[in-house]
Amino acid sequence: MIPESQIRAQLPHTLREIDLPDLGQLYRGKVRDNYGRGDRIVMVTTDRISAFDHVLGTIPFKGEVLSRLTLFWFDKVKDIAPTHLLDSPDPSVMVVKKAKALPVEIVIRGYITGSLWRDYQAEKAGAYGIEWPRGLRKDQRFDEAIITPSTKAEYGKHDEPISEKEILAQRLVTPEVWREATQVAKRLFARGQEWASSRGLILVDTKYEMGIADGKLTVIDEIHTPDSSRYWVASGYEDRFARGVDQEMLDKENVRQWLIKEHGFSGHGKPPALTDDVRVMLASKYIEVFEKLTGQAFESKVGDVAVRIRQNLKAKGYL
Ligand SMILES: Nc1ncnc2c1ncn2[C@@H]1O[C@H](COP(=O)(O)OP(=O)(O)OP(=O)(O)O)[C@@H](O)[C@H]1O
Ligand SMILES: [Mg+2]
Missing domain, CATH: 3.30.200.20 (Phosphorylase Kinase; domain 1)
Structure with missing residues (x-):
């Protein structure tokens, strides 16, 4: 190091x-x-x-x-x-x-944490059109990875949660491209989780951007980075989950937690200067x-x- x-x-x-x-x-x-x-x-x-x-x-x-x-x-x-x-x-x-970028971002999650956990707790996780099981606990693993798409907002605007049904109803993406994109996302995420696990890490969730280039569905932007993904240290996961304490995070969540805990900042008003x-x-x-x-x-x-x-x-x- x-x-x-x-x-x-x-x-x-x-x-x-x-x-x-x-x-x-x-x-x-x-x-x-x-x-x-x-x-x-x-x-x-x-x-x-x-x-x-x-x-x-x-x-x-x-x-x-x-x-x-x-x-x-x-x-x-x-x-x-x-x-x-x-x-x-x-x-x-x-x-x-x-x-030509799809106007939606494909967020895929293996665990319930972060904004989804906050929305789930507040019973505000309805926008994805997913029937959430009751009684989930913070940082709990899903049996199967779940896709929670968001709109890709223009510069300066916030991305918003959206359901698969709305994506198709608003014709943001054709059904064929959507099916392919979600299948690709699942395979990418499985590959990512497998590799991370072999390196002592958990790939918790991530966001993919895809587009059409040369007539083919193409992975664009960045992938599996600590800006676009959450990573936890695998060895402490079970114990921390059982005790209900935060996971050891190796991603951008560290700065979000600093903003929230030290400055009460979660997006509204002027952000504090980083030390x-x-x-x-x-x-x-x-x-x-x-x-x-x-x-x-x-x-x-x-x-x-x-x-x-x-x-x-x-x-x-x-x-
Ligand atoms: N191959 C590509 N073709 C077209 N656009 C792309 C491609 N790869 C990435 N992009 C776009 O380029 C931009 C990359 O810049 P950056 O990651 O800083 O943007 P961002 O802040 O995440 O998003 P925003 O565009 O909302 O500011 C993003 O808008 C992304 O969607
Ligand atoms: Mg980006």
């Missing part, structure tokens, strides 16, 4: 955003700076962190961890469905096929999950990320 002093030393060098107008039209998401031209997008995963749909600041090495983990997972699942990946000229950059300690804490969780999943040591140089990206893009002929 990279020493904490190195994570701290990276604090002033994180990548907030990058201007690469020569690469095409910019679409700046909460986390990625996407430069699109023709049928490809140069997708730069910055170090920005968002929670409750607010961009809070940056986390050292985060863009690199997310991008490298997505590459790792794309390789692990390439027999299940095509992915949008074309090239990765820098550890924080993927060049991808532009897809350097919480930035370092989250970076070390992300690096830990990277190392556990890949079995590789995370090595990266302290230094300006934007400078490195420009150098790599030049060397590979993109700039």
Whole structure:
């Protein structure tokens, strides 16, 4: 594990955003700076962190961890469905096929926790059109993974829960594509859970984005990262579940919990500034999950990320 002093030393060098107008039209998401031209997008995963749909600041090495983990997972699942990946000229950059994105995100869950647990407890989990069994406990495993889709809101708006029935009734996705997308999601998630389990982790839930590229249903965006997924440490699960205490989490939930517990912030009003300690804490969780999943040591140089990206893009002929 990279020493904490190195994570701290990276604090002033994180990548907030990058201007690469020569690469095409910019679409700046909460986390990625996407430069699109023709049928490809140069997708730069910055170090920005968002929670409750607010961009809070940056986390050292985060863009690199997310991008490298997505590459790792794309390789692990390439027999299940095509992915949008074309090239990765820098550890924080993927060049991808532009897809026509489905207007829904496919969230799939192996356990009841997080927002679903809060909604279930408050008897507000009806929007998914699922008959929830009674008497579930926080962090309990489902017998079978459950898909709880959400709409893909435009920039600045919140994604909303939606049922399969509504997706089809509103013709957001055709029945054929929906059937294929949910089957692919189940297979991806099973593969992810199996691998995570072999590495001492639980892949709790995750979110997939899919689109149509070259006429085929394609996995786009990121997969199985600690931004888009929950990961728990497997060894303590049963004991913690039995005692009713929170699981050991290696994902973005750590910063959500900090926001809620230290600042009472859960999305309304102005978010608090992240302290350097919480930035370092989250970076070390992300690096830990990277190392556990890949079995590789995370090595990266302290230094300006934007400078490195420009150098790599030049060397590979993109700039
Ligand atoms: N292959 C692709 N083709 C088209 N769009 C894609 C592709 N892969 C990812 N995207 C889109 O690019 C954007 C990636 O940026 P980012 O992850 O920062 O966005 P976000 O904050 O999650 O979402 P939002 O777009 O709501 O801000 C997302 O809107 C995602 O849906
Ligand atoms: Mg995203």
